[in-house]
Amino acid sequence: MTTGFASGRVLRPTTKVLPEHARGHNRSLVLQTLYRLGQRSRADIARETGLTRVTVSDLIAELIGENLVIEIGQREDARPGKPATLLDLNRDAFQIVGIDLSEYATFRGALLDLDGKILERAELPLASSVGDAAADKVIALAATLIEKANRPVLGIGVGSPGVVDLAGVVLTAPNLGWIGRDLQGALTERFGLPVIVINDANAAALAEHSFGAAMGDMMLVKIGHGVGSGLLLGGTPLFGSRFAAGEIGHVMVGTNGGEVCVCGKIGCLETWLATPRLDALLAAAMTSDEKNEILREAGERLGIALAPVVGALDLAEIVLSGPTELLDGVLASATIETLRARTMPEFHGNLVLRMTTLGEDIVLRGAAVMVLSGQLGVS
Amino acid sequence: MTTGFASGRVLRPTTKVLPEHARGHNRSLVLQTLYRLGQRSRADIARETGLTRVTVSDLIAELIGENLVIEIGQREDARPGKPATLLDLNRDAFQIVGIDLSEYATFRGALLDLDGKILERAELPLASSVGDAAADKVIALAATLIEKANRPVLGIGVGSPGVVDLAGVVLTAPNLGWIGRDLQGALTERFGLPVIVINDANAAALAEHSFGAAMGDMMLVKIGHGVGSGLLLGGTPLFGSRFAAGEIGHVMVGTNGGEVCVCGKIGCLETWLATPRLDALLAAAMTSDEKNEILREAGERLGIALAPVVGALDLAEIVLSGPTELLDGVLASATIETLRARTMPEFHGNLVLRMTTLGEDIVLRGAAVMVLSGQLGVS
DNA sequence: GTTTGTTCGTAAGGTTTACTAACAAACATG
DNA sequence: CATGTTTGTTAGTAAACCTTACGAACAAAC
Structure with a gap:
C-alpha cells in the first residue's frame, strides 16, 4: 500500500476503548487520590479529580463494596455546612509479598502492607542452588510469607537479577542458572495470585521513585x-x-x-x-x-x-x-x-x-510497588 | 500525610477520562487504520479494530462530514455478498507545512500532502540573521508555503536546533541567538493554524520511524x-x-x-x-x-x-x-x-x-509528522 | 431562638457511546 | 431460481458520566 506515514506508528491508538475502560481509569484515579493525599471526603475527591460529586460517590460505593475504601468518620474541624464523611484507602485490608533475588547468597522476602511498610520478613539461604532448585526456593519463600499474612494477599512481586521480559520470564540470569525460565507463570500457577516478576534494578528504581x-x-x-x-x-x-x-x-x-x-x-x-x-x-x-x-x-x-x-x-x-x-x-x-x-x-x-534512602529493602519494596500498580493502578 | 506509595506517581492516571475521550481515541484508531492499510470498507475496519460495524459506520460518517475520509467506490473483486464500499483517507484534502531550521545558512521548508510527499519547496537564506530577524524569516518562509497551498493547511511543523520545550518555546538556540523564544506562539498568532515546534533531531527521529x-x-x-x-x-x-x-x-x-x-x-x-x-x-x-x-x-x-x-x-x-x-x-x-x-x-x-534513507528532507518531514500526529492522532 | 447561607451526599433525569439484534440490499454459486 | 454470504443501516439496550435539584447538617448573624 502507501508508504507514507502508514508504515510508522506515529498515531498512537492501537486498541479500541470502551466506556468501561474509562470507568476503570477513573476508578484508579479516585484510588490514587486517596492514596497520595490520604483521608478525604467525596467532595474533596471530586474537586481534586475534576469528576462530579455524583460520579465520585458512585465510584466510592463500588470501592467500599470491594473493601478497598472505608469510611473513617466525620471531619472534626469547624466550618459551615454539613460535615464531611472522611474516606481512606483501607490500608489494612490487604498485604503484599515482595521478594528480592538479587543478593548473592540469600533470597530475601517480606510481607508489606499497602503503604509499603514491612510487617514480616523471611529469608532463605541460596546455598549455591541453581536452575530448578533455585526456583523451588523462590516458591518456598513465597509460601512462607503468604502463611504469615493475616489479610488477603494482593499479589506477589519478585525482583530478579538478569534479563526479564514483560511477561515475567527470566530470559537469562547467569548466577541462578536460569535461561528462559517462566518464573511468573510458575508462581501464578502455584499460588493462584497475581504475580509480577521484574528486573531487580528496575524494581529498585521504582521503589526510589515511590518511596524516596x-x-x-x-x-x-x-x-x-x-x-x-x-x-x-x-x-x-x-x-x-x-x-x-x-x-x-x-x-x-x-x-x-x-x-x-x-x-x-x-x-x-x-x-x-x-x-x-x-x-x-x-x-x-x-x-x-x-x-x-x-x-x-x-x-x-x-x-x-x-x-x-x-x-x-x-x-x-x-x-x-x-x-x-x-x-x-x-x-x-x-x-x-x-x-x-x-x-x-x-x-x-x-x-x-x-x-x-531505602537501604537493603529497595528491591523487594519496588517489587511490591509493581503489584500495587498492577492491581490498583491503571494498565 | 502518609509517606507510602503516596509520594510517587506509580499509579498512572492523572486526569479524568470522559466517554467523549474514548470516542476520540476510537476515531483516531479508525483514521490510523485507513492510514496504514489504505483502502478498506467499513466492515474491513470493523474487523481490523475490533469495533462493530455499527460503531465504525458512525465514526466514518463523522469523518466523511469533516472531509477527512472519502468513499472511493465499490470493491471490484468477485465474492459473495453485497459489494463493499471502499473508503480511504482523503489524502488530497489537506496539506502540511514543514520547516527545517537546522541547516547552517538556510531555512528550508516544504509543502507536503498527508502522505508526506513533498509538493512544493521554498527556502530562505539565513544571511547571518539572529534573534527577531531570524524569527521573521521563519514567518516569511511559512507565509510563502501557505500561499502555495491549494488545499486547507492542516498545520505548520517546525524543526528547530537547540533546546525546545513541549510548548514549542525555543529555550536556547545559540546559532540563532534565541533564548526563551516562543516560536510556536508567534506562528500560531500570525497564521491562526495549529503549529508544532520541536527539536530538529527529534523531528528527524520521528521521520525515520514513520517513513523509514x-x-x-x-x-x-x-x-x-x-x-x-x-x-x-x-x-x-x-x-x-x-x-x-x-x-x-x-x-x-x-x-x-x-x-x-x-x-x-x-x-x-x-x-x-x-x-x-x-x-x-x-x-x-x-x-x-x-x-x-x-x-x-x-x-x-x-x-x-x-x-x-x-x-x-x-x-x-x-x-x-x-x-x-x-x-x-x-x-x-x-x-x-x-x-x-x-x-x-x-x-x-x-x-x-x-x-x-530520507536524505536532507528528514527534519521537515518529521516536523510534518508531528502536525499529522497532533491533528489526527490521539493526544 | 430564628434566619440565612454553606457544604455534603444522594436522587432523578438526560446525553453520549458503543453494543446486540435484526434486516434489506446486492452479490456468487449450485 | 433458490440459497447462502457479505455489507451497511435501523432500532433498541446498557453503561458511564453529566446537570439539576433536594434534604440534611452545620456556622454565623441577627
Missing part, C-alpha cells in the same frame, strides 16, 4: 557482585528493545587500560566497580590515601561511563544502591565531579547524585 | 555543524527532564586526548565529528590512507560515546543523518565495530547502524 524523593527522570545504579541499573524516564520504567535496558555492567569504560573481565573484554564497568574487587583492593591497600585513590578511580570510571547517558537522556538524578561504606563518600564525589566535568553545565549543572 | 524502516527503540545521530541526536523509546520521542535529551555534542569522549572545544572542555564529541572540522582535516590530508584514518578515528570516537547509551537503553538501531560522503563508509564501519567491541554481544549483537 526521586524525580521522574532518574537512573538507579545498583552496585554489588555485579553492576546494573534501572531507568525511569518520565516516571515510567524503560525496558528496552530486548528487555535488557540498564545492563551496563559490561560496557567498556574509557580508552586507557583496565583489567580483563570475565566476559573477555577489557575495562568493563564491572572490573572497576564490582564490590568483591573493590573489597579485595581495599584490603590490600596499606594507607588511607591508597584506599581513597582506589575509590576515587572507581567513581571516576563510573562518571566516565554515565556521562554519555546523562547527556543523551537529560537525566535529573542518579541514585546509587549498594554498600554504603564503599559508595557513599570518595567514590560518589568522584562520580559526580567527573559527570559535571564531562557534560554541559548549562543542561546538567544541577544533576543530583545521591545514595538511596 | 526504523524500529521503536532507535537513536538518530545528526551530524553537521554540530552533533545532536534524537531518541525514540518504545516508539515515543524522549524529551528529557529539561527538554535537552539527545544533546550529546558536548559530552567528552574517551580518556586519552582530544582537541579543545569551543565549550572549554577537551575532546567533546563535536571536536571529533563536526563536519567543518572533518572537512578541514580531510582537505589537509595527502593520501587516502590518511583520509581513511581520520574518518576511522571519528567513527571510533562516536562508538565510544554511544556504547554506554546503547547498553543503558538496549537500543536496537542507530541511524546516522548528515553528509553521506563523510559518514557512509569508513566512519560508519568504525562506529559499529567499536560499538560491538565495547558492548555485550548477547544483548546488542544484532544492533543495526545505518544511514538515514
Whole structure:
C-alpha cells in the first residue's frame, strides 16, 4: 500500500476503548487520590479529580463494596455546612509479598502492607542452588510469607537479577542458572495470585521513585557482585528493545587500560566497580590515601561511563544502591565531579547524585510497588 | 500525610477520562487504520479494530462530514455478498507545512500532502540573521508555503536546533541567538493554524520511524555543524527532564586526548565529528590512507560515546543523518565495530547502524509528522 | 431562638457511546 | 431460481458520566 506515514506508528491508538475502560481509569484515579493525599471526603475527591460529586460517590460505593475504601468518620474541624464523611484507602485490608533475588547468597522476602511498610520478613539461604532448585526456593519463600499474612494477599512481586521480559520470564540470569525460565507463570500457577516478576534494578528504581524523593527522570545504579541499573524516564520504567535496558555492567569504560573481565573484554564497568574487587583492593591497600585513590578511580570510571547517558537522556538524578561504606563518600564525589566535568553545565549543572534512602529493602519494596500498580493502578 | 506509595506517581492516571475521550481515541484508531492499510470498507475496519460495524459506520460518517475520509467506490473483486464500499483517507484534502531550521545558512521548508510527499519547496537564506530577524524569516518562509497551498493547511511543523520545550518555546538556540523564544506562539498568532515546534533531531527521529524502516527503540545521530541526536523509546520521542535529551555534542569522549572545544572542555564529541572540522582535516590530508584514518578515528570516537547509551537503553538501531560522503563508509564501519567491541554481544549483537534513507528532507518531514500526529492522532 | 447561607451526599433525569439484534440490499454459486 | 454470504443501516439496550435539584447538617448573624 502507501508508504507514507502508514508504515510508522506515529498515531498512537492501537486498541479500541470502551466506556468501561474509562470507568476503570477513573476508578484508579479516585484510588490514587486517596492514596497520595490520604483521608478525604467525596467532595474533596471530586474537586481534586475534576469528576462530579455524583460520579465520585458512585465510584466510592463500588470501592467500599470491594473493601478497598472505608469510611473513617466525620471531619472534626469547624466550618459551615454539613460535615464531611472522611474516606481512606483501607490500608489494612490487604498485604503484599515482595521478594528480592538479587543478593548473592540469600533470597530475601517480606510481607508489606499497602503503604509499603514491612510487617514480616523471611529469608532463605541460596546455598549455591541453581536452575530448578533455585526456583523451588523462590516458591518456598513465597509460601512462607503468604502463611504469615493475616489479610488477603494482593499479589506477589519478585525482583530478579538478569534479563526479564514483560511477561515475567527470566530470559537469562547467569548466577541462578536460569535461561528462559517462566518464573511468573510458575508462581501464578502455584499460588493462584497475581504475580509480577521484574528486573531487580528496575524494581529498585521504582521503589526510589515511590518511596524516596526521586524525580521522574532518574537512573538507579545498583552496585554489588555485579553492576546494573534501572531507568525511569518520565516516571515510567524503560525496558528496552530486548528487555535488557540498564545492563551496563559490561560496557567498556574509557580508552586507557583496565583489567580483563570475565566476559573477555577489557575495562568493563564491572572490573572497576564490582564490590568483591573493590573489597579485595581495599584490603590490600596499606594507607588511607591508597584506599581513597582506589575509590576515587572507581567513581571516576563510573562518571566516565554515565556521562554519555546523562547527556543523551537529560537525566535529573542518579541514585546509587549498594554498600554504603564503599559508595557513599570518595567514590560518589568522584562520580559526580567527573559527570559535571564531562557534560554541559548549562543542561546538567544541577544533576543530583545521591545514595538511596531505602537501604537493603529497595528491591523487594519496588517489587511490591509493581503489584500495587498492577492491581490498583491503571494498565 | 502518609509517606507510602503516596509520594510517587506509580499509579498512572492523572486526569479524568470522559466517554467523549474514548470516542476520540476510537476515531483516531479508525483514521490510523485507513492510514496504514489504505483502502478498506467499513466492515474491513470493523474487523481490523475490533469495533462493530455499527460503531465504525458512525465514526466514518463523522469523518466523511469533516472531509477527512472519502468513499472511493465499490470493491471490484468477485465474492459473495453485497459489494463493499471502499473508503480511504482523503489524502488530497489537506496539506502540511514543514520547516527545517537546522541547516547552517538556510531555512528550508516544504509543502507536503498527508502522505508526506513533498509538493512544493521554498527556502530562505539565513544571511547571518539572529534573534527577531531570524524569527521573521521563519514567518516569511511559512507565509510563502501557505500561499502555495491549494488545499486547507492542516498545520505548520517546525524543526528547530537547540533546546525546545513541549510548548514549542525555543529555550536556547545559540546559532540563532534565541533564548526563551516562543516560536510556536508567534506562528500560531500570525497564521491562526495549529503549529508544532520541536527539536530538529527529534523531528528527524520521528521521520525515520514513520517513513523509514526504523524500529521503536532507535537513536538518530545528526551530524553537521554540530552533533545532536534524537531518541525514540518504545516508539515515543524522549524529551528529557529539561527538554535537552539527545544533546550529546558536548559530552567528552574517551580518556586519552582530544582537541579543545569551543565549550572549554577537551575532546567533546563535536571536536571529533563536526563536519567543518572533518572537512578541514580531510582537505589537509595527502593520501587516502590518511583520509581513511581520520574518518576511522571519528567513527571510533562516536562508538565510544554511544556504547554506554546503547547498553543503558538496549537500543536496537542507530541511524546516522548528515553528509553521506563523510559518514557512509569508513566512519560508519568504525562506529559499529567499536560499538560491538565495547558492548555485550548477547544483548546488542544484532544492533543495526545505518544511514538515514530520507536524505536532507528528514527534519521537515518529521516536523510534518508531528502536525499529522497532533491533528489526527490521539493526544 | 430564628434566619440565612454553606457544604455534603444522594436522587432523578438526560446525553453520549458503543453494543446486540435484526434486516434489506446486492452479490456468487449450485 | 433458490440459497447462502457479505455489507451497511435501523432500532433498541446498557453503561458511564453529566446537570439539576433536594434534604440534611452545620456556622454565623441577627
